[in-house]
Amino acid sequence: MASSFSFDSLNQAQRQAVSALDGPVMLLAGAGTGKTRTVTCRIAHMLEKRISPSEILAVTFTNKAASEMRERIAGMVSKKAAAEMTVCTFHSLCVRILRGGIDKLGYKQNFSICSHSDQVGLMKQLLVRKGGSDEKVKPDTVLGAISKAKNKGIDPSTLEDDYFANLAVAYQNELRAQNAVDFDDLLLFGEKILREHADVREMFRQRFTRVTVDEFQDTNALQMQLLQQLVGPPYHVCVVGDDDQSIYGWRGAEVANILEFERFFANPKIIRLEENYRSTHAVLHTANSLIQHNRGRREKILRPTRKGGDPVRIVAMPGDDEEAEFIAEEILAGKSAVGRQWEDFAVLFRTNGQSRKLELALRERKIPYRMVGAQSFYDRREVRDVLAYAQLLVSPDADVPLLRILNAPNRGIGQSTAVLATNWSREHHESVWQALCDPHFTDTIGPKSRHAIESFVALIARAKNRLEIARDNPAEVLHGLIKEIEYLQWIERGCKTENERQQRGEGIQSVIDSLRAHALKGKTLQSFLDHSALASERDDDDLEKKQGATLITLHASKGLEFPIVFLVGLEEGYLPHTRSIAEGTKDEERRLLYVGITRAQDQLTMSYCSKRLKWGQETACQPSSFIGELDEEHLEHTSYDDILGAEPSTDELDNFFGNLKGMLDGI
């Protein structure tokens, strides 16, 4: 048992957390208080207490968090023990539950998982079919309402709006008919199976006797219910989170899970980590003064271990152009004067649209930068298409992927034919694939389309056969199929730039490559598809390997830290955002700013503009009301002119002398 941690390296609260292994524990871990280290040590401690690693489960919200935790644990315990533990997301845990027991809910074991774009595609169809009511209902609106209901534990068929309820029923029926589930169903059905089937529940409870939940402030009501099913007496459960960093309320996260934890698990040990190792005294003081304006929190005060520090600057800017220039210049100056790396700098903003000018300013000065977040790999068209083909090889009866690539690349099976096939399949209670294979159906179609359908069916059937023969080499079969249909050429035709063309090509190659890697580990194509459906980012390459200053949204910055942070756009309407004011969630905006402030290790500069370009229009801006909530003790108010205005541009000089001349002339 070679676990390597010592109690001496922990502070008192951390030690307490690591020691408290039994019964419910809630670990309130403020920003920068060594949360991950504490959780990792706690798990290592379990091993020392001879708890079998296979009984240990750690659940996170994102894949990224899961792999990070896996890595941290692997660095502390034996390789064997690390491999025997389960560290995964809520969703992938539920896939495990469902792959074993979804037949209890009337689905087949080889169910497929709908991605967001699959859902949108399906809902679009339903909207067309159901027509009527409002003309301009967007698929996302309906799907959002359904998702919200599911995650609150409400049956979507009872939605208040009749039209929505109707669509929800049709949507669920359609999914069931296609033997498919969406992301929310994973949790919903997982919870249901555990709740209704004591044998399955007991199996999981005996398998996992020690459960840890990370980023607990991001969990929603449904995940809480799932946790309650998963954890039985004597309730060895540990949740870790910080209500002050709850910034995902808009997508269903329930701070109540933290605020009312006692309601779900009685008499928990509540341990607060408040000693901050990240930021200077000045930064923490400012952060604390802000968050104290929120009501109904689990009171926490971050205590600095680092003394002093530069004051936090609040800089008034004339406009967003100057703001971007100012930051670029500061980064340039900071790098050469203090000997910082580009990676030491980060610029945080509320909305993605705010990054444009910053990017321009950095590029002008040849400052390397990385944008994190942007577009998700698995939502890219070519990736989804190739995965759809892969899924057809496993189960051609899955309508969603079939319809997705039915005419991609164009093979003469257009929308009208697709609708006919879908209608036929519904009337005859069979899949679209079965309809396409059915001569009774194809006979009703014109000769041109019929021929197209026949060659498509033959194409997929051939590929399926090849997979039967080369079961352990799915990557080559898929690769062959993609090549055969000249998919790459087709997608390249639609590309506008060389860059885009290259990216698309890489996307396709990347799917094939990861499938190959997956198969080499002896895993099936089905498990590859599960993994892909639940993953959003590339696991391997973009692991922050890119160099440069960081441009990032406040949301995406949670969990990260940077020596020097610029927080831009502290303007009423942006931060807090107009919409959040309308929705009455200003508290969450305050937490968002709090998250931003606590990212800074050494220096923090916040700025606001008097005017900003918004949707191509120049608009006037007011400073954020949050600025007034910050304690003045460690603040320094300056303006663009104070710092850079010392050397005014020639334009401004001309203007100045022009005005002066005018004044003199007037005398």
Place this chain on the structure above:
DNA sequence: GACTAACGTTTTTTT
């Protein structure tokens, strides 16, 4: 069934 032109939209983001 493919292409173009007008149109409307634009917070945050994960599974």
Place this chain on the structure above:
DNA sequence: AACGTTAGTC
């Protein structure tokens, strides 16, 4: 301003 969506045309 810029992007995606949709409606209308060939």
